[in-house]
Amino acid sequence: MSEARILRLNLAGQPIEWIHWQEAVCLYARDLVKWSLGGVVRQVRGGRSRFTGLVSRVQLPSIIACGGAHMAPMRLVPPLTNRALFRRDDYRCLYCGKHFNFLNLSRDHVHPTSRGGRDRWENVVAACKRCNQHKGNFLLSEIDMPLIALPYRPNNAEYLALVNSERIRGDQMEYLRPQFSSNSRWL
Helix, strand or coil: CCCCCEEEECCCCCEEEEECHHHHHHHHHCCCEEEEEEEEEEEEEEEECCCCCCEEEEEEEEEEEECCCCCCCCCCCCCCCHHHHHHHCCCECCCCCCECCHHHEEEEECCCHHHCCCCCHHHEEEEEHHHHHHHCCCCHHHCCCCCCCCCCCCCHHHHHHHHCCCCCCHHHHHHHHHHCCCCCCCC
């Protein structure tokens, strides 16, 4: 099983990124963690204090909000990757409606790039290789292949859930889900 990651927020509570526990320890050591939520992901032991003789311990929660000289900006347009796209579409071909594994899906441009379409979230869907080949260079208006759902760009909260879906914790999903866009298929 993969190791749980920690959800890093900015001071306003907006989700920024997933970090490893080592990065979280560094943020705590630099006194940049201002508040936290969720259950403990990991407990880390440090060195022994020469003044008290006690071993230092840091309990790392699943969600931390960090401050600093600048508030970390939210990503406006999440990167488009096949892995995130296929998860957005639930590993389902949006033409035939069947589920497929990662290797049997492909990225289809609803409005083909050769005809002026762009490679962006709002123009791509997961498609099985058979449907993608059958659609080819056609526009939807030129072929009888209706989409079972419309493509959309996930917001940052949904994108973070998509890229970490195998190891996201319940408390992290509970924090992110209310921030998903209204057209999210994950609601």
